Every structure is written in structure tokens, then in C-alpha cells.
Amino acid sequence: xxxERTPQQERLTAIVRRFPQSKIVVxxxxxxxxxxxxxxxxxxxEAPVLILRYERTETTPGGAANCAxxxxxxxxxxxxxxxxxxxxxxxxxxxxxxxSDVERGGIVSSPSVRTTTKVRVLAGQIHSxxxxxxxxDYEGHPLAESGLREQLHxxxxxxxxxxxxxxxxxYNYGLADAEMVEAIREATRERNIPVLVDxxxxxxxxxxxxxxxxxxxxxxxxxGRQFAAVRDLEATGKEIRAQ
Numbered sequence: 001x002x003x004e005r006t007p008q009q010e011r012l013t014a015i016v017r018r019f020p021q022s023k024i025v026v027x028x029x030x031x032x033x034x035x036x037x038x039x040x041x042x043x044x045x046e047a048p049v050l051i052l053r054y055e056r057t058e059t060t061p062g063g064a065a066n067c068a069x070x071x072x073x074x075x076x077x078x079x080x081x082x083x084x085x086x087x088x089x090x091x092x093x094x095x096x097x098x099x100s101d102v103e104r105g106g107i108v109s110s111p112s113v114r115t116t117t118k119v120r121v122l123a124g125q126i127h128s129x130x131x132x133x134x135x136x137d138y139e140g141h142p143l144a145e146s147g148l149r150e151q152l153h154x155x156x157x158x159x160x161x162x163x164x165x166x167x168x169x170x171y172n173y174g175l176a177d178a179e180m181v182e183a184i185r186e187a188t189r190e191r192n193i194p195v196l197v198d199x200x201x202x203x204x205x206x207x208x209x210x211x212x213x214x215x216x217x218x219x220x221x222x223x224g225r226q227f228a229a230v231r232d233l234e235a236t237g238k239e240i241r242a243q
Contacts (some may be wrong), residue, residue: 020075025159027184028064028169028176028198029140030082032089032105032117037130040123052123059092061100062118064169067198069100071167079163081106081156082175083113083148085140090115106155110148117139130177142174149174153183160187168206170199181206 005013024174038052062080069079077243080102084090086109093115097104117138122130143149152175160166166188169175176199185208194210197203201221203212220226 009014014235016074019071020077022164023077023079023159023162024071024165024167025079025081025082025106025156025163026064026068026071026167027156027180028067028167029116029171029173030065030080030084030093031061031063031171031173032071032084032093032115033060033062033066034058034089034092034117034119036121038117038121038123039126051077052121059089059096061093061096061102063116063171063173064175065093065102067167067169068097070102077103077216079103079106079159081152081159083110083143083152085109085113085115086111087115089138102218106152106159108148108151110145112145112148113143114138114140116171140173149179153180156183157173157179157187160184160191160193163193165193166195168195168197168199168209170197170202170206172200172202176202176206178205 030146037055037056037057039055040050041053042051043049044051048228060066063208064080068078068080075102080097084093084107090109094104094107094109097107115138119136119138120132121134123133123135124130143152168176168184184195197206197212199206199212199214199218201218203214203218203222206212214222216227
């Protein structure tokens with residue numbers, strides 16, 4: 001088997017090797033992914049449901065926070081711009097970001113915001129693998145305070161001044177709204193740095209940036225049709241690259 005690298009692999013390797021010298025700003029929706037573990041003890045007498053004896057809850061960074069942690073794991077200088085609530089989930093998320101060496105100076109904490117939290121309940125017996133039985137979402141609302149949005153815009157502009165690239169991580173929870181997108185355009189226009197977009201079913205709103213990273217469902221949403229087979233997806237990719 002040949003170990004010779006293709007030009008694309010060489011280019012990717014060179015990019016990754018530059019990560020330790022690169023400051024990358026992530027702008028987007030912060031999510032607290034929580035995993036609630038418990039042991040099934042018995043069936044309830046109140047209803048035909050299982051009773052879960054609570055064991056522990058673990059919080060991990062999700063959404064844009066997960067993107068920033070991945071960058072930090074590649075030794076990039078990851079800076080995140082976002083908002084959390086002054087609640088238990090928000091505090092746990094900030095702690096985890098700090099443990100991952102993500103710079104948190106661009107995060108605004110507000111008592112008027114609820115941290116978007118996704119709780120996955122994992123149940124099982126003591127000697128069995130825990131399996132997810134339900135997910136409960138506590139979704140944040142679009143930012144209503146103009147002062148809060150102005151704080152985020154100001155912190156974004158300050159960090160972008162010395163950034164090598166910007167990533168917009170949009171999970172449709174309102175941070176990457178039209179005002180923020182335009183502010184990012186203005187902040188990056190003269191510097192001519194790459195702006196990459198990962199958007200949950202909103203990619204068509206982010207025109208004029210360097211590139212996007214949609215999955216198959218999101219491409220189908222943008223184009224307004226479903227792919228009958230893999231070859232249809234490949235053909236569409238060729239059409240997009242030709243444009």
C-alpha cells in the first residue's frame with residue numbers, strides 16, 4: 001500500500017500544522033449538552049413507566065462551544081463569542097470551556113437569558129450499558145435586548161481585529177441574526193480573512209462568505225428537493241463547484 005500523500009492531504013496537513021499559531025474566532029449559539037445517568041429500579045405504581053434512580057449529570061460543550069473546543073484541541077487559539085444565562089447550565093458550560101483552554105472573554109452572561117440546554121436521559125441496569133431513552137430541550141430565545149446585542153457586536157469586532165479566521169456556528173437560536181451577520185461582514189471585509197459558516201437550515205442567509213459546511217439534509221433544504229441517490233448528491237456538488 002502506498003503511503004504517498006495526495007496534494008489535498010498535503011494541503012490539509014499544512015493547515016493543521018499552522019493551527020498553533022492561529023487565532024480563530026467562533027461566533028454562534030452556545031449549547032450545554034447534559035447527560036443524566038440513572039439506574040432503572042422498578043416499575044411505577046402510578047403509571048406503566050420505569051422509575052429511574054438518579055446517579056449523576058455530566059455537562060459538555062455543545063453547538064458553537066463544541067466547535068471552539070475542537071479548535072482548542074488542535075492547539076489553535078480559540079476565542080468564542082456568545083451568550084449564556086446566569087444559571088446552573090451556563091456556569092457549567094463556562095467551566096468546561098475554561099478546562100478546554102477556550103478563551104471566554106467574548107461570552108456575555110445575562111440574567112435575562114436562559115442557557116440553551118439539551119438533556120439526554122440515559123438509563124440502564126448497574127451492569128448494562130446506559131441507553132438514551134429521552135431528550136429534553138430547554139431552548140433559549142432570540143436576543144431581545146439591544147444592549148446585549150451591542151455588547152456581543154463590540155466583543156466580536158475587538159477579537160476579529162487580530163484573528164486569522166472566523167467561524168459562524170448557527171444552530172438557529174438567534175445569535176447569528178441579520179445584524180450579527182452584517183457586523184461580521186463589516187469587521188472582516190478589509191482584513192480579507194476567511195469566514196466559514198456552519199448553519200442549521202439557514203445557509204442561504206449567509207451569502208458572500210468563504211465557504212459553508214452543510215450536511216445532506218441542509219443541502220436538500222437549501223435546494224428545496226431531496227436526493228434520490230448518492231449520485232444525485234455528487235452531481236449537485238459538481239454543479240455548485242462549477243458556479
